[in-house]
Amino acid sequence: MDNPNSTNVHPQNKNSIVRGLTDMFISLYKIYLFLAKFFKEVFLPPYEWNEVMKQMYQIGVRSFTLITFTGFVVGLIFTKQSRPSLAQFGATSWIPGLVSIAIMRALAPLVTALIAAGKVGSSIGAELGSMRVTEQIDAMEVSGTKPFKYLVCTRIIASSIAIPILAIYVGFVAMMGSYLNVLAGEGTSFTTFMAQVFEPLSFVDFEASLIKAIFFGFTIGVVSCYQGYYADKGTEGVGKAANASVVTAMFLIFMEEVIIVQVAGWFR
Amino acid sequence: MQKPKGHINYDDTVISIRGLRKSFGDLHILKGVDLDLFQGENLVVLGRSGMGKSVLIKIISGLLNADSGSVNVLGEEVTNIAEKTLQQLRLNIGFSFQNSALYDSMTVRKNLEFPLVRNHKGLRRAEIDNAVETVLDAVGLSQTINQMPSELSGGQRKRIGIARTLILQPKIMLYDEPTAGLDPITCIEINDLINEVQQRYKTSSIIITHDMTCAKQTGDRMAILLDGQFQRQGSFDEVFATDDDRVRPFYDYNFIQ
Known part of the structure; x- marks a missing residue:
């Protein structure tokens, strides 16, 4: 009689597990080599500043409209949805502070990175x-x-620089969206709103946010370049590279978000 | 058209391959290949699809690594070469890809300038323009200088691909199926261009092809790759003076059917 607690695995399944694990370790080793090559090459001349600038411009242009729209809507909606809960305690004056913490600490870099992973990551993956x-x-x-x-x-340098810049811009646009709602709801002046926005924020918040955006940009650059640079199997490979760039980058961005939030919490 | 006589120096071997082996998993492609290319010679490599002809020239140019054997190119052992030496060696090797491999985001001018400006820093604008115009003139496509690759025909793309390699004035040319997918008239033009490059730039070339007209018009010597090794080498007539079922179809298909 079969033991229900037995860990016996069918040989065929065992083979596929072994093959899956082997493939995973081979992929990790390839990524390690890719990163090692990047760090070796990036510090050696000649430096391709013109190409970096061109790529930064491309990244900015590709994402600008969507990022502006998304940032504005995030600020506006977040403010609107927070108001009823705070109003129950008569604390609607806390809205600017609450929104600024949410946007500056988390939403600005995260929203920027997710949009860039979709727009820029897929584009780099497909192009390469x-x-x-x-x-x-x-x-x-x-x-x-x-x-x-x-x-x-x-491309990795460009996305590591451009995405933090875009994240700062998203933070600004989101706060403008928030202000529009606060102005309509409470009639608060812009000066008072901005004073309330900056009050709860510390330097660590900006620093953590910026570091996070740099990590996100670097991740998007590395993942999409890796997928594109080693694409194979013809046009099917191009589609897979673009798709894998987005999925892998988004997954890693969420992982990094969790880790950086934890680490920043220790310094706060 | 009759192939013009090249000035071949049989005392000077520019590529020497001994016992070259290459496998992809369980698939053994090259099984101990021996080959010499002499200075000024056009060597045509024939063989069925998947026999490793393109693999051979990719190993010569350092795009693929050999499993074992020796590949000596212009005195450098490619199978065991430092990255920097390989970079220098590649400046002497022109590689014309089957699908031309033009950079599709750049104009013809930028395509031609790209290898030049990146390998020769400090060139003046006039020198770059002069080099671009010279190679474009050599391939007879001066009028395409500001066009994008997507605006060119297949034959024009091949020519620009060859021009891009010529701008570095290589000593060796590697042509991967230069006439594949082209109409007969364009094929003849490409064959003439290959001969012209040999005469004008004093290059030694390996030409991978299935096209027997191309082989006959451009080759000083033929080599047939069969079962992972070169089975027959010699002049066009010598190579096909055989009843070998693996060799005759190349000739019969092109010249009898």
């Missing part, structure tokens, strides 16, 4: 994937032009 399957990266390689430095390092 397409270059890989059409042998454009090989063509750069054989002409001695160091495609890793030109294509990968520049």
